[in-house]
Amino acid sequence: MNEFHDAQQDIAVHGARAGDFVRLGDTELVIRVESDDRQRGNELQIGFGKNARDGMGMQSTRPSQSCDVVITNVLIIDAVQGIRVSSIGIREGRISAIGRSGNPDTMDDIEVVVGSGTVIIPGEGLIATAGGIDSHVHAMAPRVCDAALSSGITTLISQEFGPFWGVGVGSAWALGHGHKQFAAWPLNVGILGRGAGSTNAPLFEALEGGVCGFKIHEDTGAHPRTLDTTLTFADEHDVAVALHTDGLNEMMHVEDTIAAIAGRAVHAYHVEGCGGGHAPDVLKLAGLNNILASSTNPTLAFGINAADEHVAMIISAHGMNPELPSDIEIARRRVRQATMAAENRLHDMGVIPVTSSDALGMGRADDTWRKTFAMASMFADRAILDGSVAPQDVVVENERVLRHVAKITINPALVHGLSHEVGSLQVGLLADIVLWPYRSFASKPNMVIKSGIPAWGVVGDPGSTVANAQPLTISAQFGAFGASAAELGVHFTNSMSTAHVAGRRSVPVRNTRTIRGTDMVRHGVLGSIDFDAHVDANDYTVRFNGDIITCEPAQVTTLTRKYVI
Amino acid sequence: MELTPSELDRLLIFTASRVAEDRRARGTKLNHPEATALISHAVLEAARDGATHAQAIQAGLTAVKPSELLDGVATMLSGISVEAVFDDGRRLVVIDFPSTPDSSSPGSVTRLEPLPALESEDIVTLAVRNDSTINISVTTHMHFFEVNPRLLFDREAAYGRHLFIPAGEHIDFPAGLTTSVQLVPISGNRILIGFAGLVDGPLDAPGAQAEAMRRARELGYLDGGAS
Numbered sequence: 099m100n101e102f103h104d105a106q107q108d109i110a111v112h113g114a115r116a117g118d119f120v121r122l123g124d125t126e127l128v129i130r131v132e133s134d135d136r137q138r139g140n141e142l143q144i145g146f147g148k149n150a151r152d153g154m155g156m157q158s159t160r161p162s163q164s165c166d167v168v169i170t171n172v173l174i175i176d177a178v179q180g181i182r183v184s185s186i187g188i189r190e191g192r193i194s195a196i197g198r199s200g201n202p203d204t205m206d207d208i209e210v211v212v213g214s215g216t217v218i219i220p221g222e223g224l225i226a227t228a229g230g231i232d233s234h235v236h237a238m239a240p241r242v243c244d245a246a247l248s249s250g251i252t253t254l255i256s257q258e259f260g261p262f263w264g265v266g267v268g269s270a271w272a273l274g275h276g277h278k279q280f281a282a283w284p285l286n287v288g289i290l291g292r293g294a295g296s297t298n299a300p301l302f303e304a305l306e307g308g309v310c311g312f313k314i315h316e317d318t319g320a321h322p323r324t325l326d327t328t329l330t331f332a333d334e335h336d337v338a339v340a341l342h343t344d345g346l347n348e349m350m351h352v353e354d355t356i357a358a359i360a361g362r363a364v365h366a367y368h369v370e371g372c373g374g375g376h377a378p379d380v381l382k383l384a385g386l387n388n389i390l391a392s393s394t395n396p397t398l399a400f401g402i403n404a405a406d407e408h409v410a411m412i413i414s415a416h417g418m419n420p421e422l423p424s425d426i427e428i429a430r431r432r433v434r435q436a437t438m439a440a441e442n443r444l445h446d447m448g449v450i451p452v453t454s455s456d457a458l459g460m461g462r463a464d465d466t467w468r469k470t471f472a473m474a475s476m477f478a479d480r481a482i483l484d485g486s487v488a489p490q491d492v493v494v495e496n497e498r499v500l501r502h503v504a505k506i507t508i509n510p511a512l513v514h515g516l517s518h519e520v521g522s523l524q525v526g527l528l529a530d531i532v533l534w535p536y537r538s539f540a541s542k543p544n545m546v547i548k549s550g551i552p553a554w555g556v557v558g559d560p561g562s563t564v565a566n567a568q569p570l571t572i573s574a575q576f577g578a579f580g581a582s583a584a585e586l587g588v589h590f591t592n593s594m595s596t597a598h599v600a601g602r603r604s605v606p607v608r609n610t611r612t613i614r615g616t617d618m619v620r621h622g623v624l625g626s627i628d629f630d631a632h633v634d635a636n637d638y639t640v641r642f643n644g645d646i647i648t649c650e651p652a653q654v655t656t657l658t659r660k661y662v663i
Numbered sequence: 664m665e666l667t668p669s670e671l672d673r674l675l676i677f678t679a680s681r682v683a684e685d686r687r688a689r690g691t692k693l694n695h696p697e698a699t700a701l702i703s704h705a706v707l708e709a710a711r712d713g714a715t716h717a718q719a720i721q722a723g724l725t726a727v728k729p730s731e732l733l734d735g736v737a738t739m740l741s742g743i744s745v746e747a748v749f750d751d752g753r754r755l756v757v758i759d760f761p762s763t764p765d766s767s768s769p770g771s772v773t774r775l776e777p778l779p780a781l782e783s784e785d786i787v788t789l790a791v792r793n794d795s796t797i798n799i800s801v802t803t804h805m806h807f808f809e810v811n812p813r814l815l816f817d818r819e820a821a822y823g824r825h826l827f828i829p830a831g832e833h834i835d836f837p838a839g840l841t842t843s844v845q846l847v848p849i850s851g852n853r854i855l856i857g858f859a860g861l862v863d864g865p866l867d868a869p870g871a872q873a874e875a876m877r878r879a880r881e882l883g884y885l886d887g888g889a890s
Contacts, residue, residue, distance in 0.1 A: 105774040119773040124735055128773075139781050139803075141830040147802050148831050153857035154804035185773040203854035204804060278666055403851065410703025442820070489775040537739055559671030559746055563755050568745040570702040655742065656815035660733055663679060663696040 110143055113222035114173055114536075121481055122225075123538040125475035125656040128483065130494040131173065134183040134199040137207070142170050142185070142200045156199040166187050166211030167550050170199050172221025176228060177504035177619045178522040181496050184212045186226065186541060188529040191549035195525060200565060205304070218634050219552070225539050229253060229530030229546065230467055230520050233510040234340070234394060236264075236459030243283040246457070248572040249464035249555040250532040250543040252285040253520055255340075255510075255590075257459075263417060265342070266292030266301045266314035267556065270307030270597070277308055277599045281584040284553035284577045286520060286530070288590030288607065290340060293328035294318035301331045308597030310590040310607045311338035311514060313663065316322040316374060317416065320344045323441065325358040333362060337592050338514045338610040340365040342374040343383070345432065352376040361388050363613050365513050368394040369450060370441035372408050373460050374416075377431045378629065378638060381440060384450050385625045385642065387615040390513045393453035394461040399472035400442045408433045413575065415460045421620040436648065438642035440627075443647040445505070446477045446498070449625065451618035452513060453505040463507040466506055471540035472655040474502040478615055501620040509621045515607030521587060528588070543570060552579025555581065555649055588650040602637040669746075671780055676745070680704035692733040695740070697790065698760075702726045706756045710747035719747055723758035735769050737762035747817060750880040760828055770844050783847040786827055791816040791890035793836040800828060802833045808875065809859040816884040823849050823866040841889050 113189035114120050114135040121127070136142075144150040150170075152158055153449050158191055165187035174182050174196075185199030187210035191614050199208025229252025229290035236241065237256040246254060259276035267273055280287040291304025293312030303310065304632065312328050314320050332339045341364045343421050350358070355376065367373065371380040373566050384391040396411070399405055409429050412418065418425040444450045451469045457463035480492045511521025529550040532543050545555035552575045559567040586603040591597065593606040616622040630639040640647055666674075679700035681694060690798040692870040693701070705726035708721040722743075729737050740760035745754050793799050807821040816837060824846035826834055836842050848854070853866040859882075862876045879886065 103779065108778060109772045110828075111829075115774075115778065117774070117776060119766070119775070120773045121769065121773075124769040139827075139830055139847075143831040147800065147833045149802060149804040151802075151804070153806075153855060154802075158856050183832075201851065203852045203856065205851045208851065316691075364838050481766075483773045483775070485775060492775070509814065523819045535770060536772065538766075539770065557673045558744070559669050561667060561746075561753075562746045564744055566742075566744050567755065568699065568743065569672050569679070571675070598830075660694045660736055660739070661696070663682065663694070663700075 103142065105538045111222065112185065113171060113224070113346065119481065120536055122471065123537060123541050123657050124660050126478040126480055127471065127495045127499055128481035129175070129181050129473050129586065130492070130498050131183055131501050132496065133180050134186065135173060135209070136171060136183065137198065137205070140200060140205045140406055142212060144170070144220055149562070150212065150406055153201070154204060155200050156212050156214045156216065158205055159211070159213045161213045161215045164211040165194055165216055167217040167219065167222045168199050168210055168212050168531070169219045169226060169533070172191045172224050172226040173228050175499060175503055176523040176525055177500050177508045178524055180500065183468070184219070186523065186529070186531065187211070188550040191529055193523060193525050193527055193529050196523065211253040219545070221533065223536060225534045225536060226271060226523065227532050227534065228507040229532055229548070230454050230506045230522065231467055231510040231516065231520065232457065233365065233392060233514055234454035234461070235457045235463065238458040240279070241539045243280070243285055243456050244573070245463040247283065247285065247546055250467050250534070250546060250548060251463070252530040252532070252548055254430060255288045255290060255310065257290050259289070261318070262394045264292065264314035265318055266290045266294070266304070267309070268292045268304045270303050271368070272322060273304065273307030274597060279596060281587065281589070281599045284548040284583045284586040286588040286590060288514065288516075294324055295327050296323050298331055298513060300328065301328065305337070305592055306595055306597070308312065308589065308591040308595040308604065310592060311340060311610065313342070315342040316344050316346065321521060322354070322358045323348045325355070329359065333611050334608055335594055336348065336515070336593055337607060337626070338365055339363070339365050342367050342373070343380055343558065345371070345374050345377050346378070346428065347376055352379050356386065358384070359388065363388050363390065363611055365648045366458060367392045367454070368392070370397050370437050371434070372397055372432050372438065375458055375459065378434055378437065381640065382438050382442055385623070385627050387624055388616060390452065390613065391451055392454050392510070393445065394456035395465045395469040396456055396461055398445070398453060399439060400438045400649060400651050401655050402651045402653055403517065404438055404651060405433050405435050410514065411460055434638065435545070435651070436558050436638040436640055438631045439648040439651070440474055442476065442649055444449070444642065446621040447642070448501060448621040450474045451505060451509040453619035454510065467540040468657045470502050470506055474498050474655045475656045476652055477651070497620070503584060504535065504619040504621065507571065512613050512619070513618060515588070515610035516590060518608055519605055538661060541661045547576050550581060551577035551586055553586060589619065676700055676703045676707065685771050687731055692697060693727060693731055694733050695736055698727050698732055698736055700741055701821065702740065702760065704742050705717045706745050706758065707747045710749045710754070713750055716749065718756060719749070719756050723756065724760065727791055729762070735767065737769070738764040738768040744768055750847065781827065781829065783827060785848055786794055787820050787824060789816050789820055789846060790841050790889040791836060792841040793838050794885060797836055799836045800833045801836065803828055803830050806849065806855050806862070808879070809861050812882065812884040815887060815889045818879055818884060818886040818887055821873050822875065823853060825849055828852050
């Protein structure tokens with residue numbers, strides 16, 4: 099065999115090693131593996147004729163003294179851990195160790211002890227990320243949860259649980275049902291209360307009902323009094339506030355909204371503005387330290403059809419009527435190519451720290467990983483891998499990839515006060531882990547592990563001799579059944595509420611009021627955003643700290659056409 | 664029709680393949696699910712029409728042409744498994760669509776620097792003869808001292824050692840033949856629990872090796888130079 103074949107055989111068996119270049123899906127994103135915790139010759143492998151055997155690669159101890167589950171030799175892409183090959187040990191649903199796996203009796207420097215009874219999930223050829231956190235969901239139908247899980251999302255921050263436009267729920271009685279309903283899925287779920295109160299009265303009831311934060315939305319009032327009441331209340335009770343600003347400029351301009359927020363932490367949803375908010379310049383909220391900005395996925399990977407789909411989407415999602423010319427007019431004002439182009443740039447620059455879906459309310463529940471990385475790919479430099487460039491000189495996208503992973507994992511966890519439980523692959527956090535084939539990274543996961551148990555993923559013909567016979571579908575695994583679904587997920591709540599669902603753990607959110615833009619992992623770039631208006635009222639030039647920020651819409655974006663029927 | 668869950672699943676293949684067939688007929692280049700559906704469908708239909716297993720594989724391999732696929736999709740079509748209903752019952756068919764991946768292929772791994780060879784400073788080379796009548800295979804992390812008693816070699820020289828081959832591979836010892844192997848020391852804490860029970864403790868404890876040799880001889884493990 100020649101060198102190339104030797105290399106391809108080694109890669110087929112062991113996956114990528116330190117120094118290897120891996121293309122993520124069909125994107126332009128090529129990463130270089132920074133390190134590999136394995137020792138050559140002692141790589142742990144499970145199967146017929148392999149070394150994960152009692153006394154060899156596995157120690158004859160109780161799993162409770164080693165680990166319950168280990169994901170071996172997987173390529174970790176994590177905003178905190180970086181890009182490395184390692185093994186992830188899991189005990190009672192939490193990550194217990196990350197490092198070289200095996201039997202310390204027969205192998206050097208073992209950090210993840212594998213017991214003879216440990217479940218081994220082979221990770222060779224797979225990428226492990228933390229479970230995605232979708233911080234902007236309208237659960238208008240139960241199957242939105244299926245869509246989210248099928249795309250690698252394990253935490254939802256929802257504003258409803260039913261086919262009604264809630265933009266936050268205030269009734270403690272209704273919230274009690276919502277928590278019970280979400281317990282049917284192996285998901286962490288927090289529900290936002292409706293932050294539409296001129297007094298504390300409605301906010302108190304939502305708090306008692308177990309919300310993890312509040313949503314202020316112009317459809318139910320995003321006025322100075324509402325803003326101040328909700329933010330003051332949130333400060334008193336340590337819960338997050340998500341904001342969809344006054345898009346009509348009915349009572350205030352964006353500057354007035356900033357003044358009303360008065361330096362307090364707030365999560366600015368769909369900051370580009372197409373999803374709603376001060377027209378045309380809500381984007382000015384991005385870049386301020388107390389305002390944690392996010393995008394919703396239809397405008398990401400800014401494409402040639404992005405603007406055209408949005409007028410109809412706005413009318414349909416917001417209870418408007420296409421027969422009413424005034425409705426058409428205000429919808430049109432929300433759709434601007436210039437701010438879409440600028441938004442994509444601001445993501446690449448590390449100014450906007452979070453991506454989300456706006457599922458069933460102007461976004462796609464199963465598209466956030468895909469669109470986030472399609473956007474990253476738009477700005478990537480082409481890696482030259484034909485050997486004409488020395489390995490150390492090949493331009494790779496590790497930093498860009500880690501920045502984009504942060505947008506859908508650790509940063510939304512920080513913004514919503516969840517980072518003591520989820521958001522990255524760190525010892526002590528829930529083992530919410532998504533395994534992706536290299537070839538379909540961010541587009542279609544292979545397995546979604548919820549609190550250490552495979553809960554969703556690729557399943558095949560149920561009557562087959564093997565588990566992977568066509569037709570393969572991405573759907574429920576065992577963790578989604580029985581009492582496990584409830585136990586594997588967390589109900590994110592507040593520290594005052596006693597609302598509780600049998601079998602599901604309630605966890606108060608924390609540190610939501612002190613979080614700032616500069617705390618955002620691999621982001622934290624601050625600055626001022628300004629608009630130069632042109633003759634055409636819907637045409638603008640957007641500047642960041644004085645520099646024009648724009649990009650051309652992409653003709654073709656990655657991670658969709660090759661993967662989705 | 665009394666369809667089972669497995670039969671219902673097969674109808675998904677049919678539906679997807681019709682969509683893909685329509686798209687192909689329009690000259691549309693196929694993506695990963697479309698091509699997979701056409702390949703799977705071709706296998707099912709060949710089996711239905713009485714094909715043998717080998718003929719069904721051929722039907723799958725020729726179900727789509729590389730020129731009908733979007734760039735890079737051919738490299739994503741490895742290991743397509745499908746269970747078809749043959750005349751002798753349901754059988755598993757696996758199609759590995761031929762392709763030549765390169766660094767632009769989806770999910771490709773490029774290694775520009777060759778992996779250095781496995782190294783060890785302490786290698787023992789032994790001749791090992793299989794004195795039985797059937798093949799014996801030994802994996803990497805087996806304590807070679809405790810392998811099948813019917814292998815004849817210098818047991819003492821193999822104490823505390825395992826095969827010096829890449830993890831996950833094995834060496835065959837054909838019946839009646841002598842095979843040369845390289846052994847390296849077991850690493851870590853050097854504690855062997857289990858196996859054939861010849862050591863069942865720290866390898867380097869005082870007297871452990873002599874006791875293991877005694878047990879091996881008592882149990883009839885072949886020991887000695889092989890040629």
